Amino acid sequence: AQKVTQAQTEISVVEKEDVTLDCVYETRDTTYYLFWYKQPPSGELVFLIRRNSFDEQNEISGRYSWNFQKSTSSFNFTITASQVVDSAVYFCALSRYGQNFVFGPGTRLSVLP
Amino acid sequence: EPEVTQTPSHQVTQMGQEVILRCVPISNHLYFYWYRQILGQKVEFLVSFYNNEISEKSEIFDDQFSVERPDGSNFTLKIRSTKLEDSAMYFCASSESRQKYNEQFFGPGTRLTVL
Numbered sequence: 001a002q003k004v005t006q007a008q009t010e011i012s013v014v015e016k017e018d019v020t021l022d023c024v025y026e027t028r029d030t031t032y033y034l035f036w037y038k039q040p041p042s043g044e045l046v047f048l049i050r051r052n053s054f055d056e057q058n059e060i061s062g063r064y065s066w067n068f069q070k071s072t073s074s075f076n077f078t079i080t081a082s083q084v085v086d087s088a089v090y091f092c093a094l095s096r097y098g099q100n101f102v103f104g105p106g107t108r109l110s111v112l113p
Numbered sequence: 114e115p116e117v118t119q120t121p122s123h124q125v126t127q128m129g130q131e132v133i134l135r136c137v138p139i140s141n142h143l144y145f146y147w148y149r150q151i152l153g154q155k156v157e158f159l160v161s162f163y164n165n166e167i168s169e170k171s172e173i174f175d176d177q178f179s180v181e182r183p184d185g186s187n188f189t190l191k192i193r194s195t196k197l198e199d200s201a202m203y204f205c206a207s208s209e210s211r212q213k214y215n216e217q218f219f220g221p222g223t224r225l226t227v228l
Contacts, residue, residue, distance in 0.1 A: 037219075043202055044221040045156070091156060100146060100158040100169060101217060 002027050004094050004104035012110045013082050021077045021107045023092030029053075034068065034075045035093040035101070045091070051075065082111045115139045117220035119205050125226045126195055134190045134223045136205030145188045146206040146217060147180065149173065156204065162188065195227045 003026040013019045025034065036048040049059065051068050059066045063080045079086055092104040118137045126132050138145050147159040160170040162180050177199075179191045188207075192199055205220040 043224065045204060045219045047219070050216070093156075095217075100161055100171075101148070101156075102158070103156040105155045 002032075002094050002096065002102040004092050004102055006090075006092055006104040006107050008107045009105070010108045010110070012112060014112050015084060016081050018078060018080050019082050019109065019111075021079075021090050021092075021109065023075045023077065023104060025073050025075065025092070025094045025104075027073075027094060027096060029096045032094060032096040035095065036066065036075075036077050037091045037093060037103075039089040039091060039106070041088070048077075048090075079109075082109075084111050084113055087111045115218075117205055117207055117218050119203075119220040119223050121223060122221065123224045123226070125228065128197055128227055129194050132192050132195055132225060134192075134203050134205075134225070136188045136190070136207075136220055137186050138188055138205065138207030139209075139218055140186070142207035142209050142218075144168075144208045144210065145180075145182070146208075147190045148204040148206065148219075150202040150204065150222075151198075152201065159190070159203075192225075195225075197227050200225055200227045 005024045007022055032053045034051045038046040038048055049066055056068050056070055065078045067076045087110050089106045089108045091106045093101045095101045117139055120135045124132055145162045148156050149159050150156045158171050160174045160180055161168045177193050181189050202222045202224050204222045206217040208217045
């Protein structure tokens with residue numbers, strides 16, 4: 001069975017702080033994809049990143065970076081120098097071949113000015 | 114850039130009424146999905162649809178739910194007799210192929226409120 005755990009329910013930081021959102025997943029498949037989505041207060045799901053199970057290279061995109069460690073089944077997301085606009089719920093998700101997405105419970109991030 | 118669209122953005126209905134949520138997937142996509150997110154909870158898979166058939170459905174997708182592709186562009190989710198617990202955000206998604214299942218594009222969602 002697939003499962004995604006995001007242990008942090010809510011995080012509050014002050015603007016310009018760095019923050020890491022944790023994601024731990026469970027799957028028996030060797031081929032799978034991991035995702036992060038942002039859900040702002042308006043409710044839509046904003047795609048942030050997709051990473052396949054064979055690519056463990058870390059990725060950086062502006063203030064965002066992702067650390068994928070297969071050995072610990074983790075796919076953590078770091079926001080550097082957080083901004084108020086980063087306030088949202090962030091979902092980690094897992095997908096395997098031909099199957100639907102399994103989402104984690106989400107982490108609500110509040111960035112205070 | 115092509116995108117998935119959903120209408121309406123917000124639907125309010127009385128308990129027991131039928132509702133139809135509409136989605137227009139990306140034009141060359143062949144796989145379609147519905148997901149549900151109860152307020153404050155995680156996004157949950159409801160159903161996937163391909164070649165005019167349901168290819169997979171979750172336990173949530175009971176006899177009250179149905180999906181249809183009535184024409185070449187729309188993909189609908191019907192709830193026959195809404196219950197209070199059907200209040201949620203409903204997301205439609207589409208992907209180009211089974212091989213590209215990982216590239217699911219999500220619509221902006223329809224917020225359903227059942228009174």
